Structures are given as structure tokens and as C-alpha cells.
Amino acid sequence: KNEVEQSPQNLTAQEGEFITINCSYSVGISALHWLQQHPGGGIVSLFMLSSGKKKHGRLIATINIQEKHSSLHITASHPRDSAVYICAVGGNQFYFGTGTSLTVIP
């Protein structure tokens, strides 16, 4: 079993839909990261959070430390949001989820 589990693995949405990607982890962490990898391969760090909630534009990330769970929400999704979203958790070690492949259809 992976230390970090993401769901769903693949997600197709219509433009404008509200999207949620979930991440559960089983290790102690000091921070959780949400990363975005576009089809071209580049990786962008979206959020780093250790508690509560962060918002950046149409993206919202939440974390529940007690439940060891985080969610990434995308409001009013757009085709340019199509990418792989990766959850990563870190403490003494660093673990990655296997990613959620999101496709937003116009």
C-alpha cells in the first residue's frame, strides 16, 4: 500500500464543472503539497499547506491533519486545467501519490 493514495486516478469533466481530487496519507507529515504537471511535462507547485485551507484563483486546497486527508478543488473548470495533479507529503521522508489525470472537455 502506498503511503499516499489519490482518487480518482482519472477524471473527465465538462468545462465549468466543480472538480475535487482527494489525497489520503498514512505517514506523519510536516507539510502536504499539491503539484500540477502539464502534458508538456513541466511541474508547477500549486500549494504547500500544513493546516486549514488555501485559495489561489479558482483552486482551493484543504487539509485535515487528524483525518490525514487533503482535497484539491477546482471551481469553474477550464480545458487549460487539464493536467496531472500530484499530492506529495513530506516530513523526514517525502512521498508522492501516483497522480490524478484530469481532462476538461470544452
Next chain:
Amino acid sequence: DTAVSQTPKYLVTQMGNDKSIKCEQNLGHDTMYWYKQDSKKFLKIMFSYNNKELIINETVPNRFSPKSPDKAHLNLHINSLELGDSAVYFCASSHGADGYTFGSGTRLTVV
């Protein structure tokens, strides 16, 4: 200006060779990293390094070694390359709670 730059972008080499990938960041970050992304797109951290501490993922073969001439550079040396080393290698840097900035990746193909 590129914040985290890696060179080369593509590297094709024969088994058994020794190669290096360079990474430079101009963000003033204090910690740099190397990650490996395999053919299944699974990311794994290889090293994290700041001016005080090198943390090595114990699963990384000792053929891989990071070299940091200064705070802005963390190069990756690979000795005796093997077919299984073929992957995309990402450099990244961070500073405190600022999050990570990734390089654009180096696609290594060992033939």
C-alpha cells in the same frame, strides 16, 4: 529569467557511461532537490540538500551522487549508467513555506 534551470534537456547515452545533469536556481532558495519520474509517471525524491545537510533517499543507488559547488547549484552525477536509469529527472528548490519551484526536467535515455 528561468528560476530553476536544468541542462541538458535531453540526454541520450550508452550503458556504462558516466554523465552529469546540472541544476541552477536564481531564487535565493536554501534547499535544492533531485526527483526521478519513471516511465509510469511516478515521482520519487532522490536527494534533498541545503548548506547544512544532505538527505539521501536510501533506495537511490550509490552510483548517483549530488554535488553542490555553492548554494545556487546542485548537480547530479551518475556513474556506470544502466538501462533502468532512463527517466525524467527534475531539479527543484524551496525556501521555507514558499513551496517548490521545479526545473523543466531532463529526459535521460540509456541505450
